[in-house]
Amino acid sequence: MTNDQGAPRHDRAAETPDPSAIGALSGDRRHEASASSEASAAPSATAVAEREPILRARRLVKTFGRVVGLDGASLELYPGEVLAVIGDNGAGKSTLIKCLTGAEIPDEGEIWLEGERVAFKRPQDARDAGIETVYQNLAVSPALDVASNLFLGRELRKKGILGSVFRVVDQKGMRQRARDELSALGISTLQDVTVPVENLSGGQRQAVAVARAAAFGSRVVVLDEPTAALGVRESNQVLELIRQLRDRGIPVILISHNMPHVFDVADRIHVQRLGKRAATITPQTHSMTDAVAIMTGAATE
């Protein structure tokens, strides 16, 4: 009924079954192909819609016994954008994100990353492919310092035999690189990367987690409720960080319950309802009241 009614026109065009067209969308031909297939896209859908999605889910289905988590959910993330995902409790936001990040395996449907079909079996698969996720329960180690947290699981080793055979970590190199990453992201409150993370505020910890996600050549960063536990000032810092990521060319998927935050930072807003996308809207074309109406089924677009 409400299925994709509100999606921009390019969404519907793209969902016409034509897998061969999608398969061909790689490398040099991407631009050409998207220009022709999306020539009719509504101008209001902004420049990002003219390009190929960097990440795309097509009609994902995921059931848990008799419970339907996803009922044909589609999503597109375009280069250079912050895409918010909103929806009521139980709408399937987390399940959708888990499928995109390898934490759940969909029963049906397809996931495409930069024009290639992918099938993640575990979170590490998605991570290896460049999809970094910051989960709500932060994956930071409190006792370790900021630099060590940034490099957790992929520590830099010393050059030569010390590193290759004895696995000695390059503490100095990691600290320097950590400083570089943090300053590139405009995180000025974390000058001392040797401070244990347990001594940081909630917002600073979140910043470390986001910096960690951004630091390793990621192609997509997914943030699950990054401001849920934060105060106003810290939330604003995290929102600013999200903008920085986008401006550095890393598209962001932001799951959030906080409408003002969503409307503040998102370029587009995916509204999830009853296991599928009810609409994709923008802060320019829709109000928060509109968004809530679509979320609850009171309106379709």
Ligand SMILES: Nc1ncnc2c1ncn2[C@@H]1O[C@H](COP(=O)(O)OP(=O)(O)O)[C@@H](O)[C@H]1O
């Ligand atoms: N592991 C699971 N086992 C059983 N049911 C689940 C599981 N994960 C999610 N669900 C169900 O799938 C539906 C969608 O859940 P979820 O994706 O968590 O929604 P949201 O994140 O939007 O609140 C809900 O009905 C939820 O109870």
Ligand SMILES: [Mg+2]
């Ligand atoms: Mg959830």
